[in-house]
Amino acid sequence: MPIHLILGGARSGKSHHAEKLAKASGLPVSVIVTAEGLDEEMRLRIERHRLDRPTDWRTVECPLHLADALRAESTPGRCVIVDCLTLWLANLLGDADRQPHPSSIGALTALQRERAALMAALPQLPGEIILVANEVGLGLVPETPLGRLFRDEAGRLNQTLAALSDKVSFVAAGLSLSLK
Numbered sequence: 498m499p500i501h502l503i504l505g506g507a508r509s510g511k512s513h514h515a516e517k518l519a520k521a522s523g524l525p526v527s528v529i530v531t532a533e534g535l536d537e538e539m540r541l542r543i544e545r546h547r548l549d550r551p552t553d554w555r556t557v558e559c560p561l562h563l564a565d566a567l568r569a570e571s572t573p574g575r576c577v578i579v580d581c582l583t584l585w586l587a588n589l590l591g592d593a594d595r596q597p598h599p600s601s602i603g604a605l606t607a608l609q610r611e612r613a614a615l616m617a618a619l620p621q622l623p624g625e626i627i628l629v630a631n632e633v634g635l636g637l638v639p640e641t642p643l644g645r646l647f648r649d650e651a652g653r654l655n656q657t658l659a660a661l662s663d664k665v666s667f668v669a670a671g672l673s674l675s676l677k
Contacts, residue, residue, distance in 0.1 A: 505668035526554040527570040531585040560588045564614035571622040582630035
C-alpha cells in the first residue's frame with residue numbers, strides 16, 4: 498500500500514500531478530473530494546476539476562469523515578486520490594470561529610478525532626493512495642487566531658502525513674520535486 502503525499506501552494510498543479518500519477522498507475526481510480534460547493538465560485542471550481550478527470554473515475558464527496566471514505570474506497574488494485582486534505586481540515590475547523598477561543602479544546606475535538614482515525618486507517622489500507630494538501634506555512638502569519646490555528650494545524654497534519662507516506666512531492670509552477 499504505497500502512500501504518496503503531494504504538497505504545494507494554491508494553483509501550483511498539485512491536483513494535476515496527482516491525476517497524472519493515478520493515470521500512470523493503470524489502476525481503476527476513485528477520487529475522494531473534500532470541497533463543498535457552498536457558493537457559486539466554489540461550485541464552478543468543483544465542476545472544473547470534475548470535468549478535468551476521466552469519466553470512468555469514481556468520485557466520492559466527503560467533507561468530514563475521511564477515514565471512513567478511504568476504508569470504503571481502498572481495495573487491492575485500486576488507486577485512490579484524496580483532494581484535498583487542507584479543505585478537509587478547514588471543514589473540521591468550521592465551527593472554531595464561533596468559539597470564544599478558536600484553539601479551545603471544544604473547537605479541536607472533531608479535528609483530533611478525525612485526524613486520529615485517518616492516521617490509524619492509512620497504514621492499513623490496500624491499493625495506492627495519493628494525498629493532496631496545500632503547504633500554507635510559507636506565507637505571512639495570519640492576522641486572526643482562527644487563521645493561525647488553521648496554519649498551525651495544516652503544518653502539523655502535513656508533517657505527520659509526510660512521516661507516514663512512502664513518497665512526498667512538492668509541486669510549484671506545475672513542476673514536481675521529490676522530497677521523499
